[in-house]
């Protein structure tokens with residue numbers, strides 16, 4: 217027994233008389249202080265002693281944590297003014313530190329202990345949470361902080377604020393293209409006229425973008441326009457609806473119902489959302505359509521249209537079955553062969569199909585009128601988010 221003990225002991229001592237290990241690396245690798253006689257705890261907090269005394273495993277990484285947290289606070293709150301309620305922090309550390317730890321562990325046959333990176337992350341998350349006083353949240357944090365610690369211990373801090381979305385509307389007072397790429401082919405505007413606008417790069421996007429960049433202090437803005445504008449339709453009422461994706465914003469506290477008036481367009485922020493399913497914003501359109509019939513209209517038939525209140529229209533589109541709800545409908549006779557119908561329906565309803573019963577639309581206007589109908593023209597009077605009050609119909 218005695219000889220075996222001596223052999224083991226001499227193996228270790230012959231390899232390394234003493235290691236300098238910081239208290240973090242010692243606690244992590246040797247919590248029961250079994251090997252305490254083979255290493256000393258460094259005090260690398262004293263910068264003069266730092267070089268000669270530095271930890272064999274982490275080379276002083278753990279003593280940098282307070283400084284890194286101070287830098288993070290400086291960058292997020294003083295140099296920039298990031299608004300965030302939650303954050304998360306990830307890091308990459310020099311590969312040589314893993315090698316050091318592997319070496320130390322192989323000598324003392326240490327297995328199954330937490331590794332240096334995971335311990336470092338845990339420690340810096342704990343300290344930063346206390347100092348920043350924000351919620352540490354791994355999934356969808358407002359701000360993602362990525363630390364890179366290079367081989368020479370230079371520290372890079374990269375901040376990635378999460379995008380959010382603003383649901384907005386605009387109304388315009390003067391002619392303007394919605395987007396330079398898709399110039400409006402309005403026949404009343406001459407080619408030269410459109411080019412002139414294009415040359416001046418006046419578009420709603422650029423105007424709105426400029427203002428939103430200022431309001432949100434973001435890097436970029438992406439737009440999604442909701443509900444195609446028919447060239448023959450007007451957009452009246454509360455205005456056209458669009459979504460602005462705010463990319464890498466510093467400001468997250470957004471005052472909704474703000475109204476902006478810039479260069480002849482009026483736009484407002486209606487709602488802020490943290491995420492949005494692309495192209496799946498539920499909205500309701502208020503539509504006014506002018507309809508011509510084949511046989512004379514009777515008031516009795518026209519009043520039957522009321523039966524369409526709160527019904528669902530089903531039709532086939534590109535091998536898909538589409539269902540849209542009609543919330544409220546009312547019609548007014550103009551003359552023997554013409555009437556005007558105003559209705560509230562789910563956004564994206566194919567209006568002509570609903571009125572004329574093309575392509576197997578069930579429950580169409582035609583089927584209630586018992587008369588052949590043709591939609592002459594329709595206007596979008598308003599677009600509402602589904603949660604909006606729509607009782608001003």
Ligand SMILES: [Zn+2]
Nearest residue numbers: 238241271274
């Ligand atoms: Zn250490």
